[in-house]
Amino acid sequence: MAMICWSSDLDRVWPVLILATTAAASGLEVELFFTFWGLRVLQRNEIRSTGANWMQKAESLVDRGGTDNLKLGKIHFGGMGTKMIKMLANEHNVSSPTELLGMAQDLGVRLYPCQMTMDLYGLKKDDFIEGVEAPIGAASFINMAAEADITMFI
Secondary structure, rough: OOOEEEEHHHHHHHHHHHHHHHHOOOOOOEEEEHHHHHHHHHHHOOOOOOOOOHHHHHHHHHOOHHHHHHHHOOOOEEEEEEEHHHHHHHHOOOOOOOHHHHHHHHOOOOOOOOHHHHHHHHOOHHHHHOOOOOOOOOOHHHHHHHOOOEEEEE
């Protein structure tokens, strides 16, 4: 299974990680390609500002990386919607994105950052969580996807 995660919105990242962990637990080989805003998912939670120039730094302050900092893309309501869905998820024993990302790694899901997006945002491999694969480009991911039985863009 090959999936693209292009968004850092909680309501998009959660399904990516749920599907990836479910597929891996079912015995499928899973590869996730994180590009554009989705690349922020792989960023360490404690990293606040990234980039070399003012545009990169400004973008990183607006869209803070790390799974602990994800916000809903819809019904965010200044943080209230995000807080409510996290509370509901906790009440219903739904693992958090941070927990799911750890589970994904434990299950052997390979996490690939997009090199072009790293360059665009001024991110370095050191900005990411442990265990992330070497960065790849779109052509490399397309080759992976061509070999996969299931491909998804979420």
